[in-house]
Amino acid sequence: MLEHPPLRLKSRAPIWQTEINNETTECLWKRRWSQTETRNQDLIKEPSIKVPGWDFKRAQWTTLNRIRTGQGRCNYLLHKWGMVDSPLCECGEIQNITHIVETCPFTKFEDGLVKLHECGPAAAKWLEELVVQL
Numbered sequence: 001m002l003e004h005p006p007l008r009l010k011s012r013a014p015i016w017q018t019e020i021n022n023e024t025t026e027c028l029w030k031r032r033w034s035q036t037e038t039r040n041q042d043l044i045k046e047p048s049i050k051v052p053g054w055d056f057k058r059a060q061w062t063t064l065n066r067i068r069t070g071q072g073r074c075n076y077l078l079h080k081w082g083m084v085d086s087p088l089c090e091c092g093e094i095q096n097i098t099h100i101v102e103t104c105p106f107t108k109f110e111d112g113l114v115k116l117h118e119c120g121p122a123a124a125k126w127l128e129e130l131v132v133q134l
Contacts, residue, residue, distance in 0.1 A: 026048045029047055029048060030046075030047055030048060033047040038069075039069060039070045040068055040069070040070065040113070040117075043068060043113070043114065043117045051068075051117070052117065052118050052119035053117075053119035053123075053124075056119070056124065056127070057128075059131045060124065060127040060128060060131060063127055063130060063131050064116070064117075064119070064123075064127055066097070067097055067100075067101055067113070067116065068117065070096070070097045070098070071097070072097050072100075074095045074096050074097055074099075074100060075087050075088060075089060075094075075095035076094050076095055076096040077096075089104055089106075090106055091104055091105055091106060098113075100130075101113055101116060107130060107133065109122075109123070109126050110122075111123070
């Protein structure tokens with residue numbers, strides 16, 4: 001004997017049977033942020049507030065966010081993607097974002113990643129120079 005499919009899909013449950021979540025979008029976002037493990041997550045204390053530097057020029061803003069996420073244009077990633085021959089920096093070490101910001105003698109931001117994230121005048125100037133180099 002043939003069994004007929006249910007009259008409704010499970011996803012089409014009547015609205016009166018659906019649980020309503022009274023949590024605000026901001027609370028959901030904060031909870032999700034705190035449960036997620038991301039690179040440099042400690043830079044952002046309050047995910048619902050705009051991060052510093054949002055009013056920078058587009059090139060600086062993009063570079064800053066690439067640094068924050070560790071996924072910027074660097075020889076290590078370009079080599080991994082087959083776009084350059086070597087993952088090395090001009091100084092001879094592997095060039096990743098951490099190296100560019102914290103250890104490279106040619107590009108290092110003296111105050112470190114945390115101060116770069118805060119986007120003071122020195123950070124803005126450094127980002128502008130880095131955009132030209134990259």
